[in-house]
Amino acid sequence: MGVPTSGGSAVHGLRFELLGPLRALRDGAEIPLGPPRQRAVLAVLLLQEGRPMSYGSLVEAVWGGTPPAHVRNLVQKYVSGLRRALADDGPQLVWTGSGYRLGGTVVADLRERRRLVDEALAARAAGQLSRARDLARQAEELWRGEFAEGLRSPYLEAERLRWAEKRLTVLEERLAGEIELGHAFEYVHELVRLVAAHPLRERFVELLMLALCRTGRPADALAAYEAARQRLSEAMGADPGPVLRDLHTRVLRQDATLLPPPAVLPVH
Structure with a gap:
């Protein structure tokens, strides 16, 4: 082929x-x-x-x-x-x-995904946030289910875990881009669901806290941090990582960069 x-x-x-x-x-x-x-x-x-x-x-x-x-x-x-x-x-x-x-073979959707992710990373590095977001979404849309879904073998089960991680990483980066583009309000509910589905994944907690702050809900962001801290302590006997702790400190200090953008008054 x-x-x-x-x-x-x-x-x-x-x-x-x-x-x-x-x-x-x-x-x-x-x-x-x-x-x-x-x-x-x-x-x-x-x-x-x-x-x-x-x-x-x-x-x-x-x-x-x-x-x-x-x-x-x-x-x-x-x-x-x-x-x-x-x-x-x-x-x-x-x-x-x-x-x-x-x-004479190639796995077409894996190759297409790799190309889209590489282009999304390049667009993000160039400051083209909308293009990076769109490319990441296209990469996500290639998924039809779990990797090699339904096939049982030690090798494929290990690959399934590896590709599940890759899939979540791209999703995290797309959601981060949406928040940077000013769409925090539209994605709060999705982030709440993702935190519930992946309770020990700190990146989703970080994004949820950012989205809550950008929508004028810093108290809810602090509550999300505290809930994550308790989960990590109970499951692993550990505190949140430095990125999450730093974000928590910034919320407590009312860091202006976390606040919603000022409302634009209509011109009469």
Whole structure:
């Protein structure tokens, strides 16, 4: 398979996606990839980006340290099934002598996300906050569910955690941009929900406090800090980190940079 064009299509008409359930689209139509373990084998090989993976490493990645006794037969069966499923589109799943290699492929949504995030970071560094916000939102919209959703394997479960962190980091940066652009009021409720869903994640507490201050609610910002301090103490025996503590001090001192912008009086 060739490299996707900028629109995400592929030269041979096959597009792989992993930001959600694994799927392969041939000219826009999803193709069957077989049973869950076979799909897990494909997902693991796709993530090697064309590098060979030894038989032992593949078995450990898909089944962990206690594979079934007939695992060699299963690997051969799943590799044959994938070769049949992908045969019309150019990707080559071969045994190199040292491992299995899936060549001529790219995971389109991962590559598109990487490009969007890189462009968002560059736009933010250049002070183009609206463009950075829009690019980050486009990166978020590529997600269709959890990473490789529904596939069970030690390797993919570790990758799922790593990509969940990446997803939250981009969300945090987009929300920070929204607050900087003066949209704090619209995002207070979303931040309250995110703090409840991730109670030990200090960045969401920081953003909630900023949004509350920017909407004229410093007392609520202090309450949000105190609630976070208690959660951290009970769960980890720790105090909030320096960023959150510094923000708390600034709120107590009524730092003018945290206050809502002055109202603009209408001209008569």
